[in-house]
């Protein structure tokens with residue numbers, strides 16, 4: 001019913017506007033407006049409207065900025081990037097913003113101001129001005145220089161970020177699938193055990209070769225836990241379709257590609273607790289999200305990431321049991337002892353997936369999993 | 373009529389033309405075309421142009437409506453909208469969009485707008501309509517092929533439309549159709565029959581683009597009238613020329629990619645697939661690379677964005693010059709920057725792939741080229757602004773949209789500088805920042821160019837004017853509305869919110885923008901309706917608009933305004949006019965404008981910006997000795 005009333009209202013408005021517009025055009029014709037020409041009055045009205053748009057618009061941009069600045073890059077000027085390279089990205093971002101911001105304000109202002117100032121008026125003639133080599137060279141060279149600086153800086157930072165991971169970086173393997181993540185740590189020997197595609201099954205989600213001793217101390221926790229200040233190398237992969245490993249606060253993004261391993265390393269610098277205090281929000285957690293469209297529940301791949309102080313990290317590691325312990329007993333018969341989070345067989349009815357789980361309960365095991 | 377060179381072209385006087393025709397009525401032997409020959413299977417480039425426009429408009433309404441549907445979901449994820457169920461039936465049971473169909477809508481919105489509206493509707497319309505009229509030709513080099521180009525577009529449209537109504541729904545893997553998602557029916561409903569239809573439709577569309585493009589290029593090279601040197605062509609023609617070249621070189625790559633993808637789907641090949649375990653089953657594919665598809669896709673995809681924007685740039689340049697009563701500033705610089713953009717557009721594609729695991733060194737090369745492309749873009753902006761300087765600007769709807777275009781191109785071009793920097797792209801890739809960037813610089817800007825063109829050439833197309841009051845309303849509401857939609861997306865994207873999310877409430881970090889999302893949706897609805905108003909104005913004015921009674925209402929220099937008010941097939945009734953000067957002699961020698969057809973005066977030299985001051989007769993014009 002409401003819809004009907006709404007549609008009727010729209011139709012009515014259309015008719016009214018349309019009739020008024022017809023009358024208005026007719027008036028112009030009766031007043032002797034020359035075909036194809038604008039009257040001085042019309043030009044003036046339009047020029048003024050453009051100026052108003054420009055001024056209000058530019059103010060709006062500034063006001064919007066002031067309102068949302070605290071949230072930009074998850075924290076605006078005062079942002080404490082949660083990773084070492086994040087600081088570099090952050091400063092590139094602000095440099096670019098200053099440069100582009102200046103260009104934006106100047107060019108928009110001039111554009112609309114010219115439109116107003118040089119609007120057609122009686123007795124006013126345009127000036128034939130077809131080119132000016134000097135001017136054109138100036139505005140080719142200046143952008144070229146500015147861009148060269150930005151490129152040089154950008155590429156330098158890019159090489160820093162994409163360089164080899166430092167010796168001794170912790171390894172965390174993350175495997176994406178519709179629609180969750182499986183995480184594996186190398187355990188005490190610091191080497192991940194072998195995986196084989198052929199071994200993948202409902203029970204062995206990653207296709208781990210349990211015969212390989214290196215895999216027998218590997219951990220498969222249900223959160224990503226990192227140690228503050230220690231470089232970590234994420235080894236990324238996907239089982240079914242593309243996904244993207246996206247850690248907003250750490251400024252990490254790297255696609256997970258079936259059949260092709262990718263990686264990204266970084267050093268977390270702000271612990272979860274520090275970030276909670278900084279933001280005055282004790283509920284805060286770092287979140288891992290998927291950034292590459294991977295199907296119907298792409299938006300629902302939340303996974304918690306924790307950064308701990310070194311001491312806390314040690315006790316966390318100590319509290320973990322290698323995943324092998326869970327499957328050892330049942331290696332021959334099908335396992336049913338796989339803990340949530342490492343398992344891709346937990347199924348939630350697909351049709352209901354538009355009803356999202358409420359915030360508290362959406363750790364990995366409630367993620368919607370395809371059962372087509 | 374005996375010496376007619378091109379049998380497909382018959383000089384044909386439109387009924388309306390007689391009333392206002394100053395050139396006398398030399399009616400001799402031609403047969404009247406029946407309705408179908410004239411309006412449906414027409415070979416007249418003008419009719420084909422209008423057909424592209426109208427089919428493009430129909431698609432724009434569909435694509436626009438889809439965006440309203442999914443914006444409702446983003447703004448009010450917990451509400452239900454009976455109207456959705458009314459439109460979409462089972463896809464929105466109880467008035468709530470399903471996640472599957474959300475992605476289908478997003479995918480179709482992108483595909484429709486990028487290919488059907490902004491490629492076919494823009495380049496198809498104006499290249500067809502303007503090339504022969506502005507270079508002084510009776511029609512395209514091959515009118516039959518040209519007609520074929522339109523009908524392949526129709527076929528492609530039909531296939532895509534069918535995919536909208538089938539049981540499993542249309543493709544849902546995004547307009548970029550990345551495999552493996554798009555290759556595996558097990559991974560998504562949309563990757564079933566819908567994806568096959570998507571690929572077939574795109575393949576048909578590419579044939580349409582190729583037929584059209586070959587024609588545009590051949591026509592421009594071979595069929596310019598006497599005196600129409602390359603550097604006497606209006607910037608519109610330059611833009612259409614390079615657009616067609618880009619299309620011819622890049623679309624076939626997508627064609628190849630589409631076929632390989634279909635092989636993977638149908639025949640079990642492994643071009644793009646490897647080591648896949650999906651829906652509890654390990655697939656046999658091995659050795660393929662999903663990344664390869666991205667390379668192929670963006671080898672088209674990036675040039676495609678210039679296929680969309682170059683015609684708009686050409687139109688805006690022409691409209692700005694005419695309504696500022698000034699030459700376009702830096703004509704040659706404009707031509708060479710189009711050329712520069714054309715060349716560079718082929719070597720920047722991997723900037724869409726910075727975080728796919730691309731080799732960092734290779735990526736840095738792409739950073740360099742990508743930021744390089746900003747230089748010719750900047751030159752164009754400065755030249756447009758300078759064109760306004762000391763003009764005598766006629767602020768009519770066409771001109772307003774041209775100014776709006778420049779404003780949007782600045783806004784969206786600047787965000788390209790963020791994204792082209794691989795360092796920043798780590799954070800910004802696949803967030804709303806990218807959505808803001810390309811909607812402003814490509815989506816909106818190209819639409820504004822299209823509107824500028826429609827308002828400007830409507831009198832030439834239909835012999836009537838659009839209602840200009842409605843035009844002003846259309847412009848301001850669209851201008852304010854479109855910035856209101858897309859500007860806030862920068863803030864959302866800078867805060868890290870990813871694109872293509874059905875629902876933000878699952879993540880604490882993305883769930884802070886409920887108000888902004890409502891604001892955006894409301895703005896989108898308003899803009900949608902005001903553009904419906906434009907469509908009404910368009911069709912109403914075709915039949916009832918104010919009649920054009922003067923041949924050259926805008927006082928423009930270019931050739932299309934020397935043709936009769938309602939030109940028939942063949943465009944000019946007498947000989948094709950010859951050209952003696954460049955197209956931008958405005959406000960010169962004490963005169964408001966001098967048409968291209970006027971000989972240089974004894975003491976006059978051609979404007980030196982265009983280099984050749986000795987007008988030399990060029991190629992023979994086919995069909996010239998028609999009468």
Ligand code: HEM
Nearest residue numbers: 677681723724742746785788789791792801802810813814
């Ligand atoms: C000033 C020059 C420009 C630069 C440096 C630039 C750079 C970029 C970059 C690096 C991306 C990838 C962003 C990402 O996915 O992370 C991008 C996306 C895009 N750009 Fe631009 N751009 C420029 C101008 C344009 C123009 C003129 C158009 C169209 C007319 C355009 C259309 C697009 C589109 C459609 C996408 C997104 C496609 C998608 O992911 O769906 N850009 N741009």
Ligand SMILES: [Cu+2]
Nearest residue numbers: 290292294298
């Ligand atoms: Cu995803």
Ligand SMILES: [Cu+2]
Nearest residue numbers: 674721723724
């Ligand atoms: Cu691109």
